[in-house]
Amino acid sequence: MIHFSLHCDNDHDFEGWFRSNDDFDAQVEKRLVTCPVCGSYKVEKALMAPSVTTGRQKEKIAVAMSKMVSELKEMAQKVRENADYVGNDFAEEARKIHFGEAKQRGIYGEATGEEVKSLLDDGVDVMPLPVFPEEHN
Template sequence: MIKYTLTCTKGHAFESWFRDSLGYDDLAESGQLTCPVCGSAEVRKAVMAPSVVRGRRAGSEQQAQAGAAEPQGVVQHPIALLDERERKVREMMRDLHRKITENADDVGRNFPSEARRMHEGETPVRSIYGEATGEEVRSLLDDGVPLLPMPVLPDDHH
């Protein structure tokens, strides 16, 4: 999972989680990524810089106390802890994902054709989920097929 800071053309800033950088690209290309403030689909990644913290190696505390020079160029990456709000959002995503998979049929790569057939009345309407490319999603949305992206489960280790 990767968290991006995003901005819309009206200057609203917000954050969102994606399975990876391609997940962002797919949603942005399909027009499914919108600003939660104004609804604009013109959303871009904000300029971000990695956070790098200079730290000490194990044992360097004793070296420093003994008058030894502090090692140069040692980099420690900060560890992010989830706050209560982020834990609740992750749990809500897991619950929604579980409800979808328990109550809908997984049609896999047949999702675009199955969704279109239901929309056109060729087959009974039911809840389905599966896979579609950005182009397939755009085509379905252009034709008025109602669909939503299925939440990607957050990785507990990232």
């Protein structure tokens, strides 16, 4: 994981973790990275000073990352237990719920990047549900 200092077009600074520089670029292009203060999609990397990590710091980071992954797994499991799986109909069903054409409820499923962008453009709040390697076994 790579830690980036980020900056939005409204002069808010924040941080984010990404698998790679390409992963950051892809998520920004799909409008999946937003400013936590104002919600702006116009986010870019801020200048960062290089840092040197000691063994003790690496251990703390590993513990923090492990805790974060555990919390993400728990959150994803709760969503799967308490929401309706709608498969490839996610975008259509999310839009129906948003516009009051279907019963208000939690849903999850699959959507293409283009579908996600279209939902966000329509004001439909969505977020990716993490999938972990062990879920593919």
